[in-house]
Amino acid sequence: MRLTTATASDTDDRVTAAPAVDYEQLMLTGRSLVVALGYDPDDESWRETPRRFADSWREFIEFDPGVVDTAFDGLASDQLVVVSDMRLWSVCQHHLLPFWCDVSIAYVPNGVVLGLSKFARVAHAAAHKPQLQERMSEEIATTIQRLTGSTDVAVIARGQHLCMAMRGVRTPGSVTSVVLRGAFRNKDHVYSEFVQKLRA
Numbered sequence: 001m002r003l004t005t006a007t008a009s010d011t012d013d014r015v016t017a018a019p020a021v022d023y024e025q026l027m028l029t030g031r032s033l034v035v036a037l038g039y040d041p042d043d044e045s046w047r048e049t050p051r052r053f054a055d056s057w058r059e060f061i062e063f064d065p066g067v068v069d070t071a072f073d074g075l076a077s078d079q080l081v082v083v084s085d086m087r088l089w090s091v092c093q094h095h096l097l098p099f100w101c102d103v104s105i106a107y108v109p110n111g112v113v114l115g116l117s118k119f120a121r122v123a124h125a126a127a128h129k130p131q132l133q134e135r136m137s138e139e140i141a142t143t144i145q146r147l148t149g150s151t152d153v154a155v156i157a158r159g160q161h162l163c164m165a166m167r168g169v170r171t172p173g174s175v176t177s178v179v180l181r182g183a184f185r186n187k188d189h190v191y192s193e194f195v196q197k198l199r200a
């Protein structure tokens with residue numbers, strides 16, 4: 001992850017808290033899955049699988065990206081801020097198979113500039129649930145917009161989906177989603193600057 005430009009004031013920290021999972025239900029589901037796949041969950045080699053299954057889902061859903069560091073104090077409004085190449089892990093809502101995404105976020109501060117770890121927190125909060133890449137990108141953009149008060153926000157996500165790579169078309173390849181809001185929509189200099197920074 002790299003931060004190209006940053007500065008500014010502290011804002012609220014209302015990033016959606018992760019829900020608690022039903023651990024017992026996950027254990028039962030893990031066991032049922034083993035049965036549904038045609039194996040004996042009481043066989044020695046399978047005995048720990050329902051617990052591991054429950055543990056990994058709990059860890060994924062209840063993931064806490066950690067405390068946000070202090071944001072900086074306010075700066076000029078026409079400076080482009082770009083945080084690029086944040087690797088996120090998520091699970092596809094359609095297949096419940098993992099995907100990962102390299103996400104870049106840009107915005108033009110409107111008096112408020114977020115700290116680096118807040119970007120990561122926002123991004124991870126959007127990723128740690130059954131998700132669709134497009135919706136995840138939209139959610140990140142909306143939260144950044146809310147936290148910064150800026151309407152000029154862009155998110156580019158490049159994802160690799162196991163549901164594409166290991167089943168179905170079995171074709172590894174990246175899926176790109178682009179969210180452009182405010183000044184970025186006009187594809188003017190702000191947009192070009194963003195794209196340029198991603199290529200740098």
Ligand SMILES: [Zn+2]
Nearest residue numbers: 092094095163
């Ligand atoms: Zn899928």
